Amino acid sequence: TAAMVAAQDPFDVLVNAAGTARHAPALTTTPEDYDATMALNLRAAYFLTREVARGLIAAGRPGSLINISSQMGHIAGPDRAVYAASKHALEGMTKAMAIEWGPHGIRVNTLCPTFIRTPLAEVTLSDPAKRAWVLSKIKLARLGEVEDLMGPVVFLASDASRLMTGTHLLIDGGWTAE
Template sequence: MTALPRTPSFRLDGRRALVTGASSGIGLAAAAALAEAGAHVHLVARRPAELETLRDALRASGAQADATALDITDLAATAAMVAAHGPFDILVNSAGLARHAPALDTTPEDYDAAMNLNLRAAYFLTREVARGLIAAGKPGSLINISSQMGHVGGPDRAVYCANKHALEGMTKAMALEWAAHGIRVNTLCPTFIRTPLAEQTLKNPERKAWILSKIKLGRVGEVEDLMGPITFLASDAAALITGTHLIVDGGWTAE
């Protein structure tokens, strides 16, 4: 009998995952997906009540979950949290914000807020999680939630595109630095996904028509569309994937 190759496991039993932005949208779904695959999830966002509700729901489903209310733009507090609760085998960094405006109208305050969370906090958080893994001599999978807007431009999105394109570059460079430690670093790049962050844009009929004309599969994304891709990137099934991006955009960027 020929010995057949076996698909590497998509399971995450015994792994510890840190998920930021876990109180809402994509981060919440990421936490649920990783927990469903067997990981112990540590939930982070600023709002404690939302985190506790999710933590309790995950525990009730039989998963292992903890939560820390934290503003990840506080770099010292974030580093202390990672040192206290890590090392984390998996990071899904989904904390993010959008303040869309025409480039001519962008205020320095909105520029700073978006860059501070979407890029600066992501940079130092990813670094601290890698530091913990390297100290423990463990491999890992670090996933930054970027966007299709990390690969193309979009209206009123000069700042958002700037920080997501930068996140792509940061991810590639970190992947090169930490590959020797077995630490993989990738981005997941969604199209428009129905979450509180996208709500305003999706309510605008002109924008909605534009979005549906660009998503060739003909519908806006749901958080469930990202749960398989996140689990895949976190798992041994993606063992040779690093320094790159997985675009989940219904064909938007194919055009």
């Protein structure tokens, strides 16, 4: 990661969107599933974000670093102990990085979507009972689309959010309003 990022010009904007979910009850989660989830959802985000910030600081440039988290970074759900832990940790990491790098003009924030129609979410949504549960929690009564994240990403990447750092935008259709 470090060599790849160092070989590029400094990034003005980073959107960390890689993620995984291996949903299982906490009592049956395997160490392999735990490690794989934490490796992608937290470790990869940490080191990529750090290297991008390192390049911005060395170049004396501001930037906007956006981590795609989840509403599960603020709540939890059945079979999501490891996933929720990874997203809660991502929220804390984002805040700590915002504090450290704010003096350099680097903003670090998260987007926290609900269930978005993607292959990753389809694992849950393909089960009719789980789909009904998800839709019962989303007050706008619909699943999210990738396009629902485009405006918030552009906002956080732009100067329109130049006083925002260390915070999050919940794109959850009202789920966390309860």
